[in-house]
Amino acid sequence: MSNKDVNVNNNVNKEESGLGAEQSAEAQTMAADTAKADAEMAKLTADLEELRQTLLRRQADFDNYRKRIEKERFEDSRRATARVIEGLIPIIDGFEHALAAHREAEYDSYRKGFELIYKQLLESIKKLGVERIEPLGKSFDPHLHQAVDRAETSDHKDGTILQVFQPGYVFHGRVLRPAMVRVAVHPNPASKEAAN
DSSP states (O other), X not given: OOHHHHHHHHHHHHHHHHXXXXXXXXXXXXXXXXXXXXXXXXXXXXXXXXXXXXHHHHHHHHHHHHHHHHHHHHHHHHHHHHHHHHHHHHHHHHHHHHHHHOOSGGGHHHHHHXXXXXXXXXXXXXXXXEEEEOOTTSBOOTTTEEEEEEEEOSSSOTTBEEEEEEOEEEETTEEEEOEEEEEEEOOOHHHHHHHO
16 A cells, blocks of 8 residues: 555544534534433423412312302301391391280271281391291200290290290391290299298
8 A cells, every 4th residue: 555545544534533523513512402301391391380370279269269259248148138127137026016005996907907018018128038936835954045934834845935025037047036935944942842
């Protein structure tokens, strides 16, 4: 082999090694770019998932807020209605006293008008959810009744309501006014001895 051939071979080898180095650097750059793109993609995916989770939490918080506000509005409306009804209860009592007081024949036409108005008032508050407590003959319940008198008797079961002085009213399970009642109490042998 001549020097010339050796030089050509060396140049070819140098060019091939230069191309290999260029391709190797280009492959490394490409690999680095791919790794960088993968890292950015992973970060964007994580950010997207975090935003999605935040959105879901905010939607749930908003739904809970909306439900709480609706419940509060409903309860406020119910409390306002209860206050109005509490104001009407003395008027109903007044009607009852007026109807009970005048039984004379000359008041019959007025009485019929008052009875109609009284019934309309009772029907109106009943439509709103008011129930009248009618405890006569039932057992005393301190949640619904207020004992203002007691009568010693053996004729009735202990704790039976004998007389209603003033009716009570309940509005959606809440007592607006307890019924004022007289309650039967069995005579106590000790009280009989003390009386003698």
